[in-house]
Amino acid sequence: MASSTATAWLADLTSLFTPTLSQFDGAKAHRASIEARLDYVLGVYRMFEIGSLRHGTGVWRYSDADYLVLLKGIQPASPLTMLTKVKDALQARFKSTTITIRQPAVVCHFSDGVVEIVPGYVASGGGYMIADPTGGWMKSFPEDHNRYVNEINAKHSGGGAKKLARHLKIWKYQRNVPVSSCYLEMRAAKFLSEEAAYVPIIDLHYALKHLQNIELASMNDPTGLGSRFGSCSSESTKSDALSKLDTAVQRSERALDRHLANDHDKAIEQLKLLFNR
The missing domain is CATH 1.10.1410 (Poly(a)-polymerase, middle domain)
Structure with a gap:
């Protein structure tokens, strides 16, 4: 400069x-297949984009495409149980893709972009229950x-x-x-x-x-x-x-x-x- x-x-x-929106077209293109897989295996109530890219505070080369996936069913005692089930479901679908858990997200390292999936459940009284990075559950209100x-x-x-x-x-x-x-x-x-x-x-x-x-x-x-x-x-x-x-x-x-x-x-x-x- x-x-x-x-x-x-x-x-x-x-x-x-x-970042420009087009720089994440590859990563975002995986949304439909991710949602379809999780809905088939675990049941999806709702999936929507969150995070810094959506919000206008993303950083080029570092920010990923982030989605909150609200699952159906009963919230388990441990968020790690939820994260592991999501990881296993996606790994079985995207066999050649490196998929890791980085609380509160499951991270999919696709060849054309990284997608972070934050799974959770609708909380009573509003908001969503997601994994706390330091352990346990936390209530989040991203909107x-x-x-x-x-x-x-x-x-x-x-x-x-x-x-x-x-x-x-x-x-x-x-x-x-x-x-x-x-x-x-x-x-x-x-x-x-x-x-x-x-x-x-x-x-x-x-x-x-x-x-x-x-x-x-x-x-x-x-x-x-x-x-x-x-x-x-x-x-x-x-x-x-x-x-x-x-x-x-x-x-x-x-x-x-x-x-x-x-x-x-x-x-x-x-x-x-x-x-x-």
């Missing part, structure tokens, strides 16, 4: 890592969560909440930070819900600083509906994430300081380090 200012560099970064992010996003000119969420996710993927993408998106929206304006380089630093101050603490569902959002799958991965977060805060602070001093070359240099570019 040959950007003249740090602000322009961040805009170019956003553009570069924003309401998307609505919350959209409301905050519309508050700022140019869609600040989704841009900030994408910047945090780019950092996560480019620096291999073991933190939940959903957690970062909800934290970005919550952070900007209390800000009067969105300034990319300023809010990037202070959002990272906020995550550092709270030590990636779990987050109450801001809609007041679902389970708490956890940041990491285990204490060991959280330790790794916090270490990388410390480095990110230092680099974003230097970038902001250089930006405010109109030393854009140095600011961009720090942003390149932050995003591993």
Whole structure:
């Protein structure tokens, strides 16, 4: 990127890592066959697209096509039982495809794209019961969560909440930070819900600083509906994430300081380090 200012560099970064819909045509083409197979073996109540691609916060090269599949029947005691049944059903249908379990999803690595299937059940009182990445079940309200992010996003000119969420996710993927993408998106929206304006380089630093101050603490569902959002799958991965977060805060602070001093070359240099570019 040959950007003249740090602000322009961040805009170019956003553009570069924003996926086009056509880039996932291959992965999405498997939807019908996946739904048909699961309906035949397990019974499907409903299947619909969720996740960052659907919601406009996906990251090029990293985000997958994600679907929530609501199964018929009785919810088992362990979500691993459900995940294993879904994996086995799909593996029997797509024999040459690598299929793995990565809670809360079953991941299908097709040759033309990756598809993540999040199986679950309709919950009493609303929402859906899906596997919690840290174990057990959790209640999820993906449509309401998307609505919350959209409301905050519309508050700022140019869609600040989704841009900030994408910047945090780019950092996560480019620096291999073991933190939940959903957690970062909800934290970005919550952070900007209390800000009067969105300034990319300023809010990037202070959002990272906020995550550092709270030590990636779990987050109450801001809609007041679902389970708490956890940041990491285990204490060991959280330790790794916090270490990388410390480095990110230092680099974003230097970038902001250089930006405010109109030393854009140095600011961009720090942003390149932050995003591993």
